[in-house]
Amino acid sequence: xSEPAPIASSAASPAQAQAPAPGPGAAxxxxxxxxxxxxxxxIAAGYGSMQVLWDIDLSVAAGECVVILGANGAGKSxxxxxALGLVPAMQGSVWLRGEDVSQLRTDRRVARGIGFMTEVGVxxxxxxxxxxxxxxxxxxxxxxxxxxxRTYAAFPLTAQFRSRPAGSLSGGQRxxxxxxxxxxxxxxxxxxxxxxxxxxxVAVHEVVxxxxxxxxxxxxxxxxxxxxxxxxxxxxxxxxxxxxxxFEGTVxxxxxxxxxxxxxxxxx
Amino acid sequence: xxxxALISGILIGLFYGFAALGLSLAFGVLRVVNIAHGDxxxxxxxxxxxxxxxxxxxxxxxxPVAIPVAVVxxxxxxxxxxxxLGRSKDPEMLSLILFFGVSQVIEALATIGFTVxxxxxxxxxxxxxxxxxxxxxxxxxxxxAAAVAVPGALLVMLYLYRSRLGLATRALMSSRADALxxxxxxxxxxxxxxxxxxxxxxxAGVLSIYVNGGVNPxxxxxxxxxxxxxxxxxxxxxxxxxxxxxxxFGLAExxxxxxxxxxxxxxxxxxxxxxxxxxxxxxxxxxxxxA
Ligand SMILES: Nc1ncnc2c1ncn2[C@@H]1O[C@H](COP(=O)(O)OP(=O)(O)OP(=O)(O)O)[C@@H](O)[C@H]1O
Ligand SMILES: [Mg+2]
Numbered sequence: 001x002s003e004p005a006p007i008a009s010s011a012a013s014p015a016q017a018q019a020p021a022p023g024p025g026a027a028x029x030x031x032x033x034x035x036x037x038x039x040x041x042x043i044a045a046g047y048g049s050m051q052v053l054w055d056i057d058l059s060v061a062a063g064e065c066v067v068i069l070g071a072n073g074a075g076k077s078x079x080x081x082x083a084l085g086l087v088p089a090m091q092g093s094v095w096l097r098g099e100d101v102s103q104l105r106t107d108r109r110v111a112r113g114i115g116f117m118t119e120v121g122v123x124x125x126x127x128x129x130x131x132x133x134x135x136x137x138x139x140x141x142x143x144x145x146x147x148x149x150r151t152y153a154a155f156p157l158t159a160q161f162r163s164r165p166a167g168s169l170s171g172g173q174r175x176x177x178x179x180x181x182x183x184x185x186x187x188x189x190x191x192x193x194x195x196x197x198x199x200x201x202v203a204v205h206e207v208v209x210x211x212x213x214x215x216x217x218x219x220x221x222x223x224x225x226x227x228x229x230x231x232x233x234x235x236x237x238x239x240x241x242x243x244x245x246x247f248e249g250t251v252x253x254x255x256x257x258x259x260x261x262x263x264x265x266x267x268x
Numbered sequence: 269x270x271x272x273a274l275i276s277g278i279l280i281g282l283f284y285g286f287a288a289l290g291l292s293l294a295f296g297v298l299r300v301v302n303i304a305h306g307d308x309x310x311x312x313x314x315x316x317x318x319x320x321x322x323x324x325x326x327x328x329x330x331x332p333v334a335i336p337v338a339v340v341x342x343x344x345x346x347x348x349x350x351x352x353l354g355r356s357k358d359p360e361m362l363s364l365i366l367f368f369g370v371s372q373v374i375e376a377l378a379t380i381g382f383t384v385x386x387x388x389x390x391x392x393x394x395x396x397x398x399x400x401x402x403x404x405x406x407x408x409x410x411x412x413a414a415a416v417a418v419p420g421a422l423l424v425m426l427y428l429y430r431s432r433l434g435l436a437t438r439a440l441m442s443s444r445a446d447a448l449x450x451x452x453x454x455x456x457x458x459x460x461x462x463x464x465x466x467x468x469x470x471x472a473g474v475l476s477i478y479v480n481g482g483v484n485p486x487x488x489x490x491x492x493x494x495x496x497x498x499x500x501x502x503x504x505x506x507x508x509x510x511x512x513x514x515x516x517f518g519l520a521e522x523x524x525x526x527x528x529x530x531x532x533x534x535x536x537x538x539x540x541x542x543x544x545x546x547x548x549x550x551x552x553x554x555x556x557x558x559a
Contacts, residue, residue: 048357086445110451118449123442126435134439138451141432185451 035098037062037189037220038083038114043092045082051090052078053243058222060189065221065233067251070240076224077119077193079240083222084116084191085109111138115187119194121178124167128158128177131166135184147184155180172203179210189220196227204229231255272404273526274519279410281518283472283479285511286417287491288498289424290468292510295499296441297461300363305469306491307374308338312473313483314378317387327474328393331416334470342463350455371488378485388482409478416475421511424468428507437461441505497540503553512552 036059043056053075060066070076081087083094085106093102096112110116115135122131132151136144152159157173158180166177175195182190195211196204208229215221215233223230231237237254239247247260254260287309294302312334316327349366353359393412398405428434436457440447448454476491477483494517502513517536524535543551 084449086448106448107451107453110449116449118446120443120446123439123446125442126438130435130438133435134450134452137432137436137439 034061036060036095037064037097038222039095040079040083041093041095043079043082043094044090045078045087045092046090047078047087051243053082053240055092056238056240056245057248058238058245060220060222062188062220063218064235065215065223067230067234067237068222068224068240069226069228069231069237069254070224071226074240075243076240080116080191080193080222080224084114107138110185113186113188115182115185115190117178117182117190117192117195119197121195122166122174122181125165127163128166128169129162131177131181132158132162132184135181136186138185143186144184147186151180151184154183171198172200172206175199175203175207176210179207179214183214183219187219189222190214191222193224194226195223196225196229208233269526271402273523275401275404276406276410277519277522278515279406279414279518280479280522281515282417282421282511283413283475283514284494284498284518285502285514286421286468287472287476288495288502288510288514289421289507290465290472291492291495292499292502292505292507293424293461293468294465296505296507297437297458297465298363300360300367301492301496302465303364303367303492304371304374304488305465305495306493307371307378307488308466308469309473309476309491309495310378310483310485310488311374312470313477313487314382314387314473315470316474316477317382317389317483320389320391326393327389327477328412328416330474331471334474335467338467338470339460339463342466343459345466346459346462347455350458371492375485375488382485384485386482386484387477389477393478407478409475413475413479416471420468420471424464424507427464433457433460494536497536501540501543501551503550506550506553509550509552513550516551 039059041057043053043058044051045053056075056079058066058068058079068076068079078087082089085094085101085104089102093100094109095101096109096114099112101109101112122128123134126134129148132148133144136147139147152162155176157176161169161173161177166174169177179195182192195207199207204227211221211223211230211233221233223234231251231254234251236249237247237251238245239254239260247254247257290308291302291305294300294305312330315334316330319325319330319333320327349363353363356362392408394408397408399408399411400406401411426434428438436447436450436452437460439450439452440454440457440461444454447457473483480487480491498513498517499510500513501516502509502511516539520536520539521532524532528535547553
């Protein structure tokens, strides 16, 4: 109950935001300036006795956007679930700002400023307003109401449909409500599982544009995707294939890797 | 006769809805049917019986006595079973078996304590007088049952739909993982809901000893069945639906009793099957869960 107060996005220090992204395999010493916001070290995970991830390293620096690419069943969602504590790691550890949170319950990790948007993204039975309030649940009733006004202004759609069940909105509208909901919690890191799933190209574009705004507000992003449209937001990417990390590096390096592009995305 | 069946159906139906509300709440949060729900109702009936016959108090006093006891037992019991459920590969099956065991234990204990005989209270909750409503005469327990059920259910609805903890509870009913991700303490919220569910069952038991003409240790299974039918008619996992389902069930039963008494026991269940075939999500249920 008495966890240290979470650090809201507004508190993310500019010094951290401008820190250079750590190079591959850089296990920054805790407390150093380059301490990543989120770091996964040597993660192995699975369901029951079936292992689906092997030795995955990943880090997200403050202010950075990292995309996880991979085909269906590659293990992207599983990796995100491990980061949030929804699936236990068989091996490896999860670090938040230099603190080992591997043994911490999901709600406690959330309390430290990670927001997670699942593929569904919203509570479909609950109204848009209730969804938004739940996004800020950890902040308490007063802060939640204050953030609600801010969100209605930033996402007019949420004000317009505030009383509608979130499940009655279109796929694209639902994703935008999902983004608005996760931002309600003033996270310093937003983790998203396939924000593009089920969206038309136009709606994907709209979500990407909204996320561009989020990125500019110094919120870090970790996005699992198959859709390469999200690469435009990212500084770095990792590619997972069959549960193994096949690539880690800058987005430019990924774009230059023609073989990789052909193999995983069928794009020339 | 129409008017009598209508009023009686509404009064008894309100009781049915109230008696099923806890089952609906426990199902919504735990995703399992609490088979012991009816046995907790039976315990509520026995508490009323003892208070009345041994302590010579008004049996309705059993309600404020039962509520805190049931909440505490519910909290403790949830904390007891949660670790095993968390570790289980099939928590639904495990909790079904657990609740079945609890139901058998309560029935056995009640038999030891009170024998298999039916116990009845000879005096109504407010004396033996009858009550006139729109020119029809009813035993006083019918309006009393409704007068307890309505504010009781209203309080639960206020909790669920107007409080912060209630919002967390409904989020949990929608998706446990997403509730965790909202930073909700899922364990505490579940435990509290289960405690409230038991308190509702025990309170309904205090009324049940009148409405069902007495109490006996093996009544629990029937009461669970009735509550389950009410919840399914109204829509699983939707507490408001349980109340509406209770009204439908009560009206069906009372109309059948007025016109075809031999068929009265069958009609509500025939209705249940009809509802399942025509509208599987229940008369007042929302659409099936997404994703
Ligand atoms: N709840 C689960 N129980 C058992 N196995 C699972 C579960 N979820 C995923 N898996 C398995 O784990 C592997 C990785 O799945 P995961 O959902 O992480 O992939 P993904 O990259 O997110 O795929 P997609 O792009 O289709 O969402 C798959 O083989 C899948 O079958
Ligand atoms: Mg996935």
